[in-house]
Amino acid sequence: MSKKLPIYTFFKIYDSYRRGKEICSYFPVKLWIETTNRCNLSCALCPNSKLGPGQRGDMDYGLYIKIIDQAQGNVSEINLFHRGEPLLHSQLIEMIDYASKKNIRTRIHTNATLLDTLLNKSLIESGLDFITFSVDSYIKEEYERLKPGADFDEVLQKITGFLSQKKETKSKKPFCTIQIMNTNGKDGLIKNKKQLKDFLYKFSGLPLDRIARRTPHNWGGMLKGGNGNTDFTSNKGSALQAKITSACTFPWYSLTVFFDGKVYLCPQDFGGSIMVGDANTENLAGIFNGGAIKNIRKKHSKKDILDIWPCNSCDRVRRNTIAKVPSEYLGFFSRGIFNK
Numbered sequence: 001m002s003k004k005l006p007i008y009t010f011f012k013i014y015d016s017y018r019r020g021k022e023i024c025s026y027f028p029v030k031l032w033i034e035t036t037n038r039c040n041l042s043c044a045l046c047p048n049s050k051l052g053p054g055q056r057g058d059m060d061y062g063l064y065i066k067i068i069d070q071a072q073g074n075v076s077e078i079n080l081f082h083r084g085e086p087l088l089h090s091q092l093i094e095m096i097d098y099a100s101k102k103n104i105r106t107r108i109h110t111n112a113t114l115l116d117t118l119l120n121k122s123l124i125e126s127g128l129d130f131i132t133f134s135v136d137s138y139i140k141e142e143y144e145r146l147k148p149g150a151d152f153d154e155v156l157q158k159i160t161g162f163l164s165q166k167k168e169t170k171s172k173k174p175f176c177t178i179q180i181m182n183t184n185g186k187d188g189l190i191k192n193k194k195q196l197k198d199f200l201y202k203f204s205g206l207p208l209d210r211i212a213r214r215t216p217h218n219w220g221g222m223l224k225g226g227n228g229n230t231d232f233t234s235n236k237g238s239a240l241q242a243k244i245t246s247a248c249t250f251p252w253y254s255l256t257v258f259f260d261g262k263v264y265l266c267p268q269d270f271g272g273s274i275m276v277g278d279a280n281t282e283n284l285a286g287i288f289n290g291g292a293i294k295n296i297r298k299k300h301s302k303k304d305i306l307d308i309w310p311c312n313s314c315d316r317v318r319r320n321t322i323a324k325v326p327s328e329y330l331g332f333f334s335r336g337i338f339n340k
Contacts, residue, residue, distance in 0.1 A: 005076045017247070022298050048084065106130070110132070255287065
């Protein structure tokens with residue numbers, strides 16, 4: 001069982017975020033580790049296809065071990081994915097297993113197209129804590145429009161196959177989620193009740209833990225119309241007209257490590273514009289309180305980000321908040337505080 005971090009750590013994060021502290025007296029508790037940024041699809045809601053051939057690669061296993069050894073005892077959870085399809089990394093199972101043995105919870109987000117019986121078995125036995133299947137739409141035509149090259153029926157068969165194997169093994173892990181993106185306004189997910197009912201019926205009796213409804217984001221301005229009702233810009237240096245409602249939470253609790261070891265402010269910085277360090281030569285604890293990120297915290301706490309790309313074009317700082325925290329991130333804080 002993965003070790004949970006002390007409750008007071010999450011209170012410290014919340015307090016540091018609310019007060020806009022430039023120096024944090026804790027290690028980042030969540031990491032995005034880009035095992036690979038290669039992908040076998042070109043999805044409409046992801047800017048992966050904008051990456052050039054020279055910008056693609058897989059993380060070296062030795063570098064990964066170095067990162068995990070630093071994270072042990074400090075990090076609550078790691079996302080073993082970022083800009084690509086994690087199942088493409090030849091050592092993903094070993095990566096999950098190593099982190100699990102260090103008592104760190106692991107999560108992957110996959111398009112599920114590469115799943116098969118042997119890989120399913122390996123994932124279930126690896127100690128993986130969470131897996132999210134990126135389906136995007138429960139409507140076949142919409143799914144295949146958003147994920148050109150993928151077959152809706154084939155992917156659902158792969159997902160139900162994974163869930164069936166999990167059921168057969170009586171394993172409690174991984175926690176399984178299907179993610180659907182709301183691309184048609186607030187009622188988009190119930191546009192066709194019969195199709196939704198038929199979609200959900202496919203998972204009857206299987207250990208699917210959650211259907212997650214997500215609002216697409218604009219990847220820091222790299223995509224237009226991220227939330228379906230705002231005209232986003234992808235021009236460097238220009239800002240959205242919508243009012244900034246909150247400071248971004250990422251600078252106060254996480255770091256994102258690209259496949260080559262370069263460390264960035266947050267996972268929304270898809271193109272890697274705000275580099276804050278290099279895990280090949282620096283310690284993550286030092287990077288987390290380095291000069292680059294301290295300056296970012298200062299500017300975010302004052303909502304003074306109009307000169308920072310891609311923050312100035314990101315929809316994350318323009319979403320609804322509760323207690324000054326973006327509502328979509330309350331789950332992260334509550335899971336930590338209530339030790340779930």
